[in-house]
Amino acid sequence: MYLRALTALAESGIRTCSSEDLAVAAGVNSAKLRKDLSYLGSYGTRGVGYDVDYLRYQIAREIGVTQDWPVVIVGIGNLGHALANYSGFRSRGFRVVALLDADPHVHDELVAGVAVRPFDDLEAIVAEHGVAIGVIATPAVAAQNVADRMVATGITSILNFAPAVLAVPDGVDVRKVDLSIELQILAYHEQRKAHDAGDPAAVPGVEEAAL
Amino acid sequence: MYLRALTALAESGIRTCSSEDLAVAAGVNSAKLRKDLSYLGSYGTRGVGYDVDYLRYQIAREIGVTQDWPVVIVGIGNLGHALANYSGFRSRGFRVVALLDADPHVHDELVAGVAVRPFDDLEAIVAEHGVAIGVIATPAVAAQNVADRMVATGITSILNFAPAVLAVPDGVDVRKVDLSIELQILAYHEQRKAHDAGDPAAVPGVEEAAL
DNA sequence: TAGATTGTTAATCGATTAACAATC
DNA sequence: TAGATTGTTAATCGATTAACAATC
Secondary structure, three states, rough: HHHHHHHHHHHOOOOOEEEHHHHHOOOOOHHHHHHHHHHHHOEEEOEEEEEEHHHHHHHHHHHOOOOOOEEEEOOOOOHHHHHHHHHHHHOOEEEEEEEEOOOOOHHHOEEOOEEHHHEHHHHHHHHHOOOEEEEEEEOOOHHHHHHHHHHHHHOEEEEOOOOOOOOOOOOOOEOOHHHHHHHHHHHHHHHHHHHHHHOOOOOOOOOHHHO | OHHHHHHHOOOOOOOOHHHHHHHHHHHHHHHHHHHHHHHOOEEEEEOOEEEEEHHHHHHHHHHOOOEEEEEEEEEEHHHHHHEEEEEHHHOOOOEEEEEEEOOHHHHHEEEEEEEEEEHHHHHHHHHHOOOOOOOOOOOHHHHHHHHHHHHHHHEEEEEOOOOOOOOOOOOOOOEEOOHHHHHHHHHHHHHHHHHOOOOOOOOOOOOOOHO
16 A cells, blocks of 8 residues: 555655655555554655655565566456456556366456466466466355365465355465455445434444444 | 355254354354354354354344445446446345446446446436445546545445545545455565575565564 | 353453654 | 654554353
8 A cells, every 4th residue: 555655656746755645645644654664674764754766666675566476367257357357467566377267158268368268277377377376256155166276286375256265274375355245334334324313214233332 | 244154054054053153154263253243232042052044134134234225336447347247236235226437438338237327427326316335446546536526426435446545524434445455465475475485586574573 | 950152251462553762 | 953754662442362150
């Protein structure tokens, strides 16, 4: 987030910024920002602030954004399509080297210039490209099996879009993105707003303190 | 998450479960689960556990999943397409009532059976359908303007897929999903793994304690 | 009654933030 | 030197979890 905010600052011609400036741009508290940056090193100047380009470079180097990361996407439904075409991945060093799907009907179809291949090609593709990161965009029922196969082939990081809890061995990182839970959380708060406004259709709720 | 885990349990024929069972299914600690449920009420039976269907009903009622939520999606690129087609929304009570885009080239195009309309139709659509939730799937530069217009029309919950920090008034909820930051976090950990394994190409990192 | 499991308390843990000495 | 701002400490806050009395 800080990297992104710094890039935006640089693009608007700003060469130097204070922790307060950057914190506002990133939407966080400035003390938190300074503490976070302190884990990377001491890249600011007291009384002056941070050199935008220099800090950008240091953060980019630290988080490995300079490397090229080959990625496979499994499950080429609507979401898989969108992910394959998502420009934000490519521009941040992620290269989609293969799209896999268990359904033969979509095989050889071109998505974002890449042909969809059978899921059983996973091992060969991971070995060929040195893939470390896999993306799961399958239905929930298929996700654990896909994860198991990914782990068996040596993938150690998984981005899971399927609404399922994955069991993986130690040393494998899983991050989960659940689009409909995000909407549900918003809907819950909407309902609470209606309730607080005295709408009689709203149900009695839990303690606000718990939220 | 608990609701989803309970649904999965119910579908596999399980009628009763302990907090430990449900915690495992949801991927959390059982003490946390019991504490979370305690905010809703006291729906378990000591010595026995929870009735799956009863607890499902209570959670569903509490989070408002029984209601129908009209939603507008702004920005019909790849991601907007995928979101419009995403079956997980419809099945959880979210109804996409309109797709909006500023680009006239995509107007009247049918996506998931819904015609894309001009962004300027926002006010009319929100008023007509009583929309409270908006989804932003535009490029980052357009996001703040879209959010401002949404807020002006009375939308009070925004799901933001654009990589931008949105400024909104108090009382408006924003949730942000940033797909490439998720991948970047995985890539960061991958880099750390390579570093810890002694790969000389890996850069020196921050303290593990900070992660 | 004995065993099991909840609901809740209190302890622990970690993240956030205010405050300020260091220093440009 | 005076003003500004970092880097870091210590306080605060909130979330997680262990432990256990309540009770089925």
